[in-house]
Amino acid sequence: MRKTTTLAVACVLTGAALAGCGGPAPAPEPPPASIPAPAAPEKPPTMAPGPAGRTPVFERRPTSGGAAGRAAEKVVALTFDADMTADQGPRAAGGERFDNPELIALLRRLKVPSTVFMTGRWAEEYRAQAKAIGTDPLFEIANHSYSHHAFSSPCYGLPVVGKDTMAREVERAFAAFRRAGARNVVPYFRFPGGCYDDTALRALAPAGVTAVQWDVVSGDAFATDADAVAEQVLDGVRPGSLVVMHCTRSAAPATEAAVRRIVPELRERGYRFVKVSELMADSP
């Protein structure tokens, strides 16, 4: 798997930074009078395209290969789909909540790095929240399409995207994140409903994204029993797991309560929470 990481970038920024990167330390320089430029943003890792440029698909950190012991590291990525379908504007106007600010506040309180797969429509409806999530280093925003329509059929009754508009769906969502002011945006894409086929992987090639699935289904969609959701996650998590949950109160009302149980329990078992970019970066 080819990955593009720029971990070395911190070592070429300034003379001062060089001192911490091995080799003889240069004579200390006086501190600059102005505030130093922020470190260049690290480029998130991606996977190399598949045959004929097909969009690559990441599911979890592989369990074999790579540096010794790495595969068994107890890390887990919680991911939250911020679902809103293009035609749900009237329902939002009528009071239905497709956001979940209490969940985001909980993740902040518990300091759980997480990846939010957001639709472009969600970012338009909840612009201030999209910006707040997308400027908080605890989170990264990934792409869940603009409309939340299906990229293969059948897919839970979702309307289907034509293959000629698939890449455009992804670009439209990225544009919505930019307009909202989100900055921590990663080039990952989750298919609505997780539904895809070979045609979709080919059609998405121009978008240049890595598709991200999961190995643990939380079952939080339309669930009302938070304990059942928590049990399902706690039963399913292995080192390197990627869990799919939702950040949408109307369709996943028990998620916050489930996370309140899941996080301390997994920490108790020795797990560390990471974003998808970290899970992918350290994959063999």
Ligand SMILES: [Zn+2]
């Ligand atoms: Zn979704």
